Amino acid sequence: MIIPDNETAIDMIYSEAVSATVAKVIRDSGNEPLTVGVHGDWGAGKSSVLLMLEDAFSEDDRTSVVRFNGWLFQGLEDAKTVIIETIVEQLLRDRAFTTKLKDASKKLLKRVDLMKVASKAGGLALTGLTGIPSPDMLGGLMEQGKKLLAGGEELTVGDMTGYVKNVTDCLNDPEAETLPAHIHAFRVEFEELLAAADIDRLVVVVDDLDRCLPATAIETLEAIRLFLFVPGAAFVIAADEGMIEYAVRSHFPDLPLSSGPSTYARNYLEKLIQVPFRLPPLGYVETKVYLTLLVAGSSLDTGSAPFDTLLNLGREALRRPWDGNGLSRGVIEERLGAVSAELENALILADQLALPLAEGAQGNPRQIKRFLNTLNLRLAIADARGIGDDVNPAVLAKLMLAERFKADFFERLEVEAAVSGSSITVATLEEALRKDDEEPEKSKKPATAKGRGQTERLPEDDLLASEWVRRWALVAPALADEDLRPYLFVSRDRKALFTAGTNLALKEDWIEKLCGSTLGARAAAVEIAKLTPGEIEQIFDVVAARIRAATDLKKRPGGIEGLAELCKISANLQTPTVRLLADLPSGQLGPWAATGWDKIFTGAEAKRELAKLKEGWAKLDENKPLQLAAGGGRSGRGKGTG
Incomplete structure (x- = not known):
């Protein structure tokens, strides 16, 4: 089931604490004008906070709440006039329609x-010094007339009457004023409107301002401060601070970069917003509770008593997240009785995903929802294709974590598993971590920057040494014995892994031969030469991945002979082979790495890169055997490739 990404009054992340505090700040401010900022990244839950704030005032007859979304009117109307008209229309709907x-x-x-007329004419219709229409405005009105007459359409009496009235009103308006007087009069009339509505407080919630173009965002903010900032009015503005600062810089490009400790853009924002609230990212426990409620809510009726009980339990856990681990099975069973299969699935998934998503998605609720929706969509695709029984949601979710947050690592797994279904990198990693756990504490190496308890069983590979990858490998379930091809198949969003006519079993046999003896590699190469260049490259990637995962590089790893044969078949693979050698940890390489390749590489680029690589190895004092092989006269006397 797809989880809607809409603002909601069902509080699964305890945003009500923020909305209740904002409501209290507004009530405590009395009649003073007020602007409150609710800040957070896109998807942090700002719109939901505004919805809960509306609910907080829903029973207050002396407060009128108006919602304004500037993004809806982007490019259609002048932002200043739209927000004012929205307020007036809402007051007329909400309050008694009196003559006053x-x-x-x-x-x-x-x-x-x-x-509006002034805006269409190119500027405000009143100059600050004379109180008469500016030349820009008169020119704008003339342009309007020219366009009207040249429009090529039949003019109506209404068209001409409206245009003439606009001009007449601007030239002969008896209330024509200077600009300061105009703004002051507007504020007075706005106060009179609030008094006529018979309310103590007008609360205007402004949403999606950070989605607007810079000019619209600035117009809206300036309308609030110039025209609407009067006693009895409170504005709650939900926006990403960074986007508003960008809008300020874009709208005022000539501003200096900074003023004292803050930028001018930051000072502008702080001048407009008196009380800032920032929505923090979700931590581990908060993410775990949120995941549980989202997954449970997709299978339970969100208005049902069981879900309400679960929601209350979640909110209790969120009050003091440092005291526990989220929703406890014991407490759930105590309140709800036996845990249903759907709820059990939600708890398992939350246990599995909470920490990686809290870190990878940086605690962003929208990103967490998107992850779950992608997971549900892929499970639905598996069912539709009739392979639903072959796809374990927990395995798919774990692979998606790597796909989403460690793309280079996932690509390696993808290449390795595309043919045989298994990943030698995952198997090596899980085995090494398992042995680490089994070793006595005293036999472990001291913790390093590459992770606690890292032993020599793991090769010095940037990916495998990554702390994120090591934590990912410990997430249940283990994948070494899983056939990953069904999961890769339903996850193929951007590229095809399995081409028409591919004989996976035969390819797997060839790969094993390429990673075995010299004679076996040569025999496999004869058959592989009949494949398309793309298929040959796919086999090359699998063999290269196995070499990268080798734990002992002092001796020639299995697959080197195979790569040499593939380079003979396809010259396009020669430069990638040199780069593979360059990526291997030079301190662990044996002399084999520097020998025999001169006979295999025929391409100019490959020869050039190999010469540069060997030049670097020849200066490698910490690896004397490799240094000697790279700089001495023995580099061409090895067996096979070495």
């Missing part, structure tokens, strides 16, 4: 209409 309120709204909307 109607008159106040008409008076204010008339001033809004003047702003």
